[in-house]
Amino acid sequence: MHKPLLIDRRTFLASTGAAFLSCMSDAQARAIQQTDAIFASAYKAPDGRYGIATLSERGELLHSYVLPERGHDTVWRADGGQLIAFARRPGTFAAVIDPSGQSAPTMINAVEGRHFYGHGVYSPDGAFVFATENDFDNARGVIGIYNTRDGFKRVGEFDAHGIGPHDMELLPDGRTLVVANGGIETHPDFPRAKLNIASMKPNLTFLDSVTGKLIGSFELPKDQHKLSIRHMALMGDNVWFACQNEGDLVATTPLVGQVSLESGTIDMAEIPEDVGMNLRGYVGSIAANEQGNEIAFTSPRGGILVRYDTRTKKVAGIKRSDEICGVAASGKSFAWSNGEGAFNVTKHFMLWDNHISVSKPASAHKS
Amino acid sequence: MRIAFTGLIVAVALLTGTVQGAFARDANDIVRDVIADYIRPATTALKARANTMHAAANVLCEKPNAVALNTARDEFSALVKDWGQVELLRLGPLAQDNRLERMLFWPDRRGRGLKQVRFIVRSGDETALDAAGLSEKSVAVQGLLALEFILFGDDSAALTSNAGAVRCQYMQAITENIANVTGEIEAAWYDDGPQAISTLWQNPSDTNPLFRDDREQLSALFKIVGGGLEIVSVQRIQPFLDDGFDSAKPKSALFWRSDNAVNIIASNFAGLNAIMRAADLTGALEGDVTRTADSVFFEFDNAARTLKAINKPTADIAVNADDYDKFSYVNIVGRSIETILREQLSPAFNLSSGFSSLDGD
Known part of the structure; x- marks a missing residue:
């Protein structure tokens, strides 16, 4: 779901903790020196505790950090030197993590009347973090703004122009935010109960991250109003998005599409029915790989990862794995994880949450 | 069970040298029995009760009086009980055409539904005073919560006289609408x-x-069972237990107005218990x-008794x-059954953990 960040290898190695190799096990040190990318993902450990882990390309564990509750997505600062993990909704914390593993996470607490939705982005200079949040007493989505240079103080919020904002991305212009407003109203008094399924109206909203001004908003056709738009991946200015169907699952409905401000229209991807039905109405994560001109999306309910060629508009490949959900660009293909402990070829005792974020040096990106 | 029990079958084969006939039941047997022995009869009972509720509403409106109102209220409580046996079957007909929400718009946190009902x-x-018109309106004014307010809410005593004629007519529209929806639910499960x-x-395949x-x-x-237990705990019991006795919120309970809060929870537990009995997993x-x-039945009995x-x-x-x-104890028992299902029975059937595919993330 995240576009790889491009940083120099020196900074990259510093962010892995390579400067502290003497403190590490041989395997850990070797993994750090050899990897060309660092992934991060939330997990649940066998003892029931939750945390965030950083991993090598091959899925070897680099560092792990305990969280007070279940985390969801993670986002890297552009220089790779900081990582934020957001609590899974309706959680009220975000953890600021030092990916070198040298200091414990510090916590950002949601303000009164708000909770996090599990996703956010940094501004290009790393000065601000934007987080999708729920103004639950008013059934209104907001984008919380945090000043990273002032103790992550919450300095304001924008209207998300929709209910249930979930994933959020920053377009390549470094200024325009795009928000996936899932459309589902929830309230922490009744955790995870969906309060408005019959009348839900998801949308994709583009906002100016400096002024909060609404730039554009796109809705699905009325007969698709139960497709909750949850996750996105960028391919240039093109926003690929993935949905979760709150309606009838017997009739297979397209769940993945694209939109851009330039095109001004939503186009759903044509996925063959025999593939589409295996998504079981639920796409949990989506990632774009510009090198391969592919997107990949996963359905943990269907146990399937689908690679889709954006040029030919054809399915390029399928991978089956129970509970597969995490996906991120890796080389010309994709890294993946599942809720059974697999992270690429490596099997862990941790159960991996829905998303993988990635930080990689420019040299690796070009290889 | 062709795939799910592979590990177990191999183990049995090593011990006995046989594979065939290792288990008395497979997934098809389990699903067939759950549908035939539990789901279909439960939907039939619900439809029948919805019809008697509608009949009681008609009697009350034809000749408003206190006895008829009490009868209608008793029918409502019985309807709640039968609904509690079906409402957690959240696949198939309840997930289609907004049937779940049309039957039960809850939680109504901001009282939006109630405002519309009062209006x-x-x-x-007039557009809400017959079933056809009502079915086109907001789901919040169509179902059991609206009916509960009409029968038990402010000014419900008006139903004992002609002063409550409009209220009564709206009630008839609701009960007819509920009868229609429950009829659709039953028909879909028998289809x-x-x-x-x-x-x-009952017929899994690649297509x-x-x-x-x-x-x-x-x-x-x-x-159905694990998710149902979670719904009962997280959305039904915990909201009114809140953080402790001093902060309990009885009005956050479903059907508090008609004092059916215990009945719906008891019915939910009874329904899930009956599903597990129909499934008869021990044979597999x-x-x-x-x-x-078997231990889940002991826990279900604890919950029912309490x-x-x-x-x-x-x-x-x-x-x-x-x-x-x-209530706190029942909540713990429910979570305990859910844990047994997730951590012990689910792995025994080689099912995935569901960690990454929980609702809506």
């Missing part, structure tokens, strides 16, 4: 057509839009885990620490 009663909005839920659930194999068949069953397992499968001992009205949980504690 209809106050204004006599044997190729795309019907009963057919799909089946919901069930590829026996693991998906059983996952759906575990999701071997070894110690069969005792685990719920039966809770005094009414439920509002008293705010002043009666014993009843508060009983």
